[in-house]
Amino acid sequence: MRHLLFAFVLPLCMPSVAAAGPWQKLELVVHVHTKISTGSLSPEEVMDQAKAAGLDGVVFTDSLLRHWEYGLWPLRGLIRKSIDQPSVLQKGAGEYLKAIESQNSGNNPLAIAAVEAAPFYYWRRSPFDKQGGEIRGWNQHLLVLGLDRPELLVQLPSNAWDPYQGDLKEKPYQSFIDAAVAEGGLVFWAHPFLKHEGKHGNISDFTEAYPHLLETTTGYHGFAITYLGYLSAVAPASLWDQLLLAYTHGKRKKPVWVLGESDWRGPQERPINMAVSDVLCSARTPAAVLKAIREGRLWAVIRANASMASLEEFSVTDEASTHSAVSGDHMSVQGALSIRVIGKRGPKPQGKVKLTLVKDGEILFEDDATEEAFIHQWPDHKPTGISYYRLIIEDPAGVIYTNPIFVRPYQG
Numbered sequence: 001m002r003h004l005l006f007a008f009v010l011p012l013c014m015p016s017v018a019a020a021g022p023w024q025k026l027e028l029v030v031h032v033h034t035k036i037s038t039g040s041l042s043p044e045e046v047m048d049q050a051k052a053a054g055l056d057g058v059v060f061t062d063s064l065l066r067h068w069e070y071g072l073w074p075l076r077g078l079i080r081k082s083i084d085q086p087s088v089l090q091k092g093a094g095e096y097l098k099a100i101e102s103q104n105s106g107n108n109p110l111a112i113a114a115v116e117a118a119p120f121y122y123w124r125r126s127p128f129d130k131q132g133g134e135i136r137g138w139n140q141h142l143l144v145l146g147l148d149r150p151e152l153l154v155q156l157p158s159n160a161w162d163p164y165q166g167d168l169k170e171k172p173y174q175s176f177i178d179a180a181v182a183e184g185g186l187v188f189w190a191h192p193f194l195k196h197e198g199k200h201g202n203i204s205d206f207t208e209a210y211p212h213l214l215e216t217t218t219g220y221h222g223f224a225i226t227y228l229g230y231l232s233a234v235a236p237a238s239l240w241d242q243l244l245l246a247y248t249h250g251k252r253k254k255p256v257w258v259l260g261e262s263d264w265r266g267p268q269e270r271p272i273n274m275a276v277s278d279v280l281c282s283a284r285t286p287a288a289v290l291k292a293i294r295e296g297r298l299w300a301v302i303r304a305n306a307s308m309a310s311l312e313e314f315s316v317t318d319e320a321s322t323h324s325a326v327s328g329d330h331m332s333v334q335g336a337l338s339i340r341v342i343g344k345r346g347p348k349p350q351g352k353v354k355l356t357l358v359k360d361g362e363i364l365f366e367d368d369a370t371e372e373a374f375i376h377q378w379p380d381h382k383p384t385g386i387s388y389y390r391l392i393i394e395d396p397a398g399v400i401y402t403n404p405i406f407v408r409p410y411q412g
C-alpha cells in the first residue's frame with residue numbers, strides 16, 4: 001500500500017508527548033526462581049514482592065531439570081552416582097504451570113510461566129576420583145518462554161547428550177534452541193557474561209562466561225543482561241552490535257534482542273526490581289507481553305538504586321510519511337528521519353543523565369539530559385540501506401538499553 005504524504009497538512013509543532021504507537025509500557029521482572037527450583041519464596045510470595053515493588057508482571061523461570069549422573073565405565077548403568085535437585089520436571093510440568101498461572105487474578109501483576117534450562121553438562125573429573133568430581137558447562141543457561149503446555153516442557157532435550165565426551169561446544173545448545181523454537185518457544189541466553197563456581201557435595205560445578213555461544217548459535221531470540229559491571233557486550237561497537245550488523249548484512253536471519261533479567265532467588269539477594277524489562281504491549285495480558293518480547297519491543301533497565309532516570313519514548317519518525325517506529329520495529333521510510341527520546345530524571349538525581357544514540361554500531365549522537373523531564377530530538381538522513389538505531393541512557397543510578405529500531409528506504 002502506498003502511504004499518503006501527510007507532512008504538508010500537519011502543524012509543524014507536534015504534541016510533544018504523543019506516543020509512537022498504541023503501546024503501554026509494562027515493567028516486568030524476568031528470570032525469577034521460586035522454591036520449586038532454587039528460589040526461597042513460593043510463587044504467591046514472589047507476587048507479593050512484585051506488587052509491593054510496583055511491577056506489572058513476573059516471568060517465572062524455575063529450572064527445568066537439575067539432575068546429574070555419573071556411571072562408572074564399563075558398567076555405566078550399574079555403578080553410578082547421581083544428584084537430583086528440585087526442578088520443574090521433578091515437581092511435574094503440569095503442576096508447575098498451574099502453580100504459576102493460578103497467580104493471575106484481579107489486579108495482581110501478571111504471572112507468566114517460563115523455564116530456565118541447562119541443556120548440557122560434561123564430566124571433567126569423575127566423582128569417584130579422590131579429588132572429588134567436576135562438571136562443566138552446567139550453568140550455560142537458556143530461558144524458554146511461551147511453552148504453556150506440560151508436554152512441550154517435558155519434550156525439551158535436556159541432558160540428551162553424552163556427558164563423558166568433553167565439551168560438545170554449541171551442538172547441544174543449537175539442538176535445544178531448534179527444538180524449543182519449533183514448538184513456538186521464545187529462547188534467550190541467560191547471563192552469558194557471568195562465570196559460575198558451585199559445589200554440590202564432593203562435586204565442583206564450574207562454568208566460564210559464554211559470550212561465544214551468542215555467535216556460534218543461531219535461531220534464538222536474544223540474550224539477557226543483568227547487573228552493572230557485566231555490560232561491556234552491549235556497549236557501542238561491541239558484541240551485540242556485531243550480532244545486529246550480522247542481521248542487517250544478511251548473515252543472520254533474525255535480529256538478536258536484549259532482555260533485562262533479574263536472576264532472582266529471593267529478597268535476601270537484592271530487591272526484586274533492580275534488573276527489569278520495560279515491555280511495550282498492546283494489552284495487559286500474558287499473550288501481549290510474550291508477543292512484545294518476541295518482536296523486541298522492550299528496553300532493558302538495570303538499576304543501581306531507585307532514583308534512576310526513566311524512559312518514556314524512543315522512536316524514529318519518517319518526516320515524509322509521519323510514520324513512527326519503536327524498538328523492534330522495521331520501518332520503510334520515504335524521507336529524512338527524526339529520532340526522539342522522552343524521559344524523566346530520577347527523583348533525586350545524583351549526576352548527569354547521558355544519552356547515547358548508536359546507529360549501526362557507531363555513536364551517532366551523545367547528549368546530556370539536564371531538565372527534570374527531557375525531550376531530545378536528533379535528525380538523520382534518509383537511509384540508503386537497512387540501518388538500525390538504539391539508545392543507551394546512563395546515569396549514576398543505572399542504565400537503560402533499548403532494543404534497536406530498523407529502517408530501510410521505501411521502495412514504492
Ligand SMILES: [Zn+2]
Pocket residue numbers: 116139141190191
Ligand atoms: Zn541460570
